[in-house]
Amino acid sequence: xxxxxxxxxxxxxxxxxxxxxxxxxxxxxxxxxxxxxxxxxxxxxxxxxxxxxxxxxxxxxxxxxxxxxxxxxxxxxxxxxxxxxxxxxxxxxxxxxxxxxxxxxxxxxxxxxxxxxxxxxxxxxxxxxxxxxxxxxxxxxxxxxxxxxxxxxxxxxxxxxxxxxxxxxxxxxxxxxxxxxxxxxxxxxxxxxxxxxxxxxxxxxxxxxxxxxxxxxxxxxxxxxxxxxxxxxxxxxxxxxxxxxxxxxxxxxxxxxxxxxxxxxxxxxxxxxxxxxxxxxxxxxxxxxxxxxxxxxxxxxxxxxxxxxxxxxxxxxxxxxxxxxxxxxxxxxxxxxxxxxxxxxxxxxxxxxxxxxxxxxxxxxxxxxxxxxxxxxxxxxxxxxxxxxxxxxxxxxxxxxxxxxxxxxxxxx
Amino acid sequence: xxxxxxxxxxxxxxxxxxxxxxxxxxxxxxxxxxxxxxxxxxxxxxxxxxxxxxxxxxxxxxxxxxxxxxxxxx
Numbered sequence: 001x002x003x004x005x006x007x008x009x010x011x012x013x014x015x016x017x018x019x020x021x022x023x024x025x026x027x028x029x030x031x032x033x034x035x036x037x038x039x040x041x042x043x044x045x046x047x048x049x050x051x052x053x054x055x056x057x058x059x060x061x062x063x064x065x066x067x068x069x070x071x072x073x074x075x076x077x078x079x080x081x082x083x084x085x086x087x088x089x090x091x092x093x094x095x096x097x098x099x100x101x102x103x104x105x106x107x108x109x110x111x112x113x114x115x116x117x118x119x120x121x122x123x124x125x126x127x128x129x130x131x132x133x134x135x136x137x138x139x140x141x142x143x144x145x146x147x148x149x150x151x152x153x154x155x156x157x158x159x160x161x162x163x164x165x166x167x168x169x170x171x172x173x174x175x176x177x178x179x180x181x182x183x184x185x186x187x188x189x190x191x192x193x194x195x196x197x198x199x200x201x202x203x204x205x206x207x208x209x210x211x212x213x214x215x216x217x218x219x220x221x222x223x224x225x226x227x228x229x230x231x232x233x234x235x236x237x238x239x240x241x242x243x244x245x246x247x248x249x250x251x252x253x254x255x256x257x258x259x260x261x262x263x264x265x266x267x268x269x270x271x272x273x274x275x276x277x278x279x280x281x282x283x284x285x286x287x288x289x290x291x292x293x294x295x296x297x298x299x300x301x302x303x304x305x306x307x308x309x310x311x312x313x314x315x316x317x318x319x320x321x322x323x324x325x326x327x328x329x330x331x332x333x334x335x336x337x338x339x340x341x342x343x344x345x346x347x348x349x350x351x352x353x354x355x356x357x358x359x360x361x362x363x364x365x366x367x368x369x370x371x372x373x374x375x376x377x378x379x380x381x382x383x384x385x386x387x388x389x390x391x392x393x394x395x396x397x398x399x400x401x402x403x404x405x406x407x408x409x410x411x412x413x
Numbered sequence: 414x415x416x417x418x419x420x421x422x423x424x425x426x427x428x429x430x431x432x433x434x435x436x437x438x439x440x441x442x443x444x445x446x447x448x449x450x451x452x453x454x455x456x457x458x459x460x461x462x463x464x465x466x467x468x469x470x471x472x473x474x475x476x477x478x479x480x481x482x483x484x485x486x487x
């Protein structure tokens with residue numbers, strides 16, 4: 001048990017870290033738009049997919065002792081290494097912006113000025129990294145991440161009908177409105193809320209930074225499964241918390257974070273709404289901490305520098321500078337007056353899903369490479385699941401694309 | 414002053430020795446294996462480029478959707 005406590009970390013961090021600002025807003029929008037039905041079991045399916053993908057990164061990190069970007073760089077050449085890092089850094093920058101939006105929205109509910117909340121969050125990122133110890137950084141983030149479960153009491157306060165919940169898991173329904181462009185946007189958004197490229201890069205690098213070895217793979221799997229379970233519970237709770245808005249026909253299509261909390265006051269009370277707003281802040285800060293480090297890991301690995309927060313700041317200035325620059329630019333973008341923040345929030349999860357298939361192909365190539373993985377290479381079942389997830393993501397992306405251009409083509413309502 | 418420096422150096426080395434004893438051999442950074450370059454086959458390369466084009470096309474579509482949403486709003 002003590003050993004498990006020591007090994008606990010990257011899996012839980014990555015899963016709860018991905019329950020970030022745009023993800024929670026996405027689950028909240030889903031609950032308010034569709035109520036209890038199709039999306040409740042669908043969320044569990046997306047976390048099962050996340051486990052399949054993330055488990056491979058645990059093995060890769062523990063066996064090769066190299067981060068994801070470093071391994072792509074070394075095995076497939078600098079061209080693909082920089083391409084992978086470019087995708088990641090671009091996606092991460094957009095995602096970081098949305099994390100600061102969530103932080104601003106969450107604290108905005110308590111009338112904290114935008115500049116104060118954004119600057120405070122940035123300073124927290126700097127302070128956590130300034131410890132220059134992975135272990136200390138991880139414990140700081142874990143202590144924030146556990147508050148992701150704050151959405152559970154809000155869901156209880158919303159009094160969901162138990163029989164509807166059970167029925168949803170057995171029937172995958174109802175699905176009011178049928179299949180249309182709005183439905184596909186939420187499908188993509190919910191997938192993007194659980195399966196994204198930064199998770200691959202972060203968990204593999206964190207496994208290396210933590211020093212896990214092949215003997216620790218089982219513990220790494222338990223850590224990842226536990227993280228997926230906790231994150232799935234928090235995600236489902238967020239959906240259930242906003243179901244009263246669906247029941248009372250409140251139009252939440254243009255809601256931002258703080259609007260959800262305000263709209264929930266009549267249904268869950270001031271305490272429930274405050275918890276919801278605090279949850280948004282937590283989701284944003286945990287993801288901002290992990291995603292900024294994920295960008296720096298990839299930069300350090302591809303540029304051939306040390307990619308570790310165990311390295312002294314004085315000796316590894318580019319690594320730390322990149323981390324602070326990524327977080328700083330995102331924080332500044334959020335403070336630009338009249339910036340199209342709502343649009344950025346909407347598209348971030350979708351972009352994450354679209355960037356995922358190329359990332360999984362690299363992951364599958366690496367994890368099937370017997371020369372580097374030896375006995376820990378993927379077996380048939382792992383490949384069936386891995387390829388299945390990739391095909392599913394590509395088809396979902398194509399369906400989204402088709403419905404964007406031809407909104408009435410696949411409508412079945 | 415010299416003595417103090419020498420003491421701290423010794424203590425620092427002692428710390429490193431302790432760490433080396435506690436860590437397992439495969440946990441040391443110096444044991445990080447070096448993997449050679451692997452040549453990608455034609456099919457894999459084609460798949461990677463197709464997926465790259467897919468991402469570019471989809472990002473264009475997202476841009477179109479954002480543009481449409483923006484114009485519908487204003």
